[in-house]
Amino acid sequence: MELEYLKEVWKEAANQKEIIVLGREEVSEIPAIRSQSLVSGMRRNLFYELVIVLSCVVAIAVFYFISFGGMLKEVSWAYILLAVAFIIYYYKKNKLLKAMGCPACMVKSNLRLQLVTLEKYVRLYLLAGTALAPVVMLFFYILFYYKHIVLFPAMHAKGGGIGFTLLYLLFTSIFTIVFYFLNRWYVNRLYGRHIQKLKSLLQEMEE
Amino acid sequence: MATDSIQEQFLELIKENNGIIHKVCHLYCHSTQNRQDLFQEILLQLWKAFPKFRNESKISTWMYRIALNTAISDFRKQQRRIGTVDGALPESAGLYDHDLIEQKERLVVLQRAVNHLSDIEKALVMLYLEEKDYHEMEEVLGIKQANLRVKMSRIKEKLRRQVEQM
Numbered sequence: 616m617e618l619e620y621l622k623e624v625w626k627e628a629a630n631q632k633e634i635i636v637l638g639r640e641e642v643s644e645i646p647a648i649r650s651q652s653l654v655s656g657m658r659r660n661l662f663y664e665l666v667i668v669l670s671c672v673v674a675i676a677v678f679y680f681i682s683f684g685g686m687l688k689e690v691s692w693a694y695i696l697l698a699v700a701f702i703i704y705y706y707k708k709n710k711l712l713k714a715m716g717c718p719a720c721m722v723k724s725n726l727r728l729q730l731v732t733l734e735k736y737v738r739l740y741l742l743a744g745t746a747l748a749p750v751v752m753l754f755f756y757i758l759f760y761y762k763h764i765v766l767f768p769a770m771h772a773k774g775g776g777i778g779f780t781l782l783y784l785l786f787t788s789i790f791t792i793v794f795y796f797l798n799r800w801y802v803n804r805l806y807g808r809h810i811q812k813l814k815s816l817l818q819e820m821e822e
Numbered sequence: 823m824a825t826d827s828i829q830e831q832f833l834e835l836i837k838e839n840n841g842i843i844h845k846v847c848h849l850y851c852h853s854t855q856n857r858q859d860l861f862q863e864i865l866l867q868l869w870k871a872f873p874k875f876r877n878e879s880k881i882s883t884w885m886y887r888i889a890l891n892t893a894i895s896d897f898r899k900q901q902r903r904i905g906t907v908d909g910a911l912p913e914s915a916g917l918y919d920h921d922l923i924e925q926k927e928r929l930v931v932l933q934r935a936v937n938h939l940s941d942i943e944k945a946l947v948m949l950y951l952e953e954k955d956y957h958e959m960e961e962v963l964g965i966k967q968a969n970l971r972v973k974m975s976r977i978k979e980k981l982r983r984q985v986e987q988m
Contacts, residue, residue, distance in 0.1 A: 621936070625845075639830075646866075716895065719891075722963045725895065819940060821969075
């Protein structure tokens, strides 16, 4: 029987296994090892994303506070609001990543936990990403309204503000739908393969 | 002081059970670089989980869980693991030292056959080779014993067919 033969080889190999030299010094260096796991990579990327977004937002907010004689400081406030929203978004995503996986649990439970949490993570990603489109459009609408900025004077003169509002609504809807599908494609590209892998592993374990 | 004590206990644990980590690395990684990466990753995960270990399960069960979870669900490394399928099982120096060509060939064929198994099947084969009973296999993998028996007989059949084809 093949496996019985392999068992003998395995036993023999175990006795001649490579001896790792692991001393106190090496053990004290373990916490400094840069983890290559999926979750650690995602957490690192999320943190870099936070740093980049906050740096950009602060720079833009300062620019609008200083420039145009402070006429467009509302834009700065909007960006600050966006930064606050992003911090909340970061917190939620990081919390999900922390909960993703339990290495000391049974393999099946760990896989299930990872799948459920990753699906929640993807939903949050998709929801937040899609919501960004109408929120940005709404912000610009309010800005145009209060600053009396007329984008299409001819249309404004002909039909007043209603025509423009309807056109703006239509454009926002189309923009949101396109943005949703783009987001879905991107999220699927990022995590789709891993979700499929987790599903097939779980299915194999249950068969 | 407390950290020193934990480090000491951890060092003992690794010294006594490093074979578990090596076997998992050999089974799931085909290049030396990947094996080293996976070894480090398992070590890190063990270190992180060590303070929470409460002796509720056997230390080997706990180590198998962490090592297998790291090897199986870590998709970032999985992409880099594609490569040659030879040498994934630990080589038996004893067998190679002897001039038993037939035995060597048989071993290579078996290694190839095992490497064609899925990640879950490999985990099962490893626990079987380690002579773990079905109760402990269930403790590690979370698959019911009846299901494990069925899977094990399917794997044996699969290996037999693959060896015949090679």
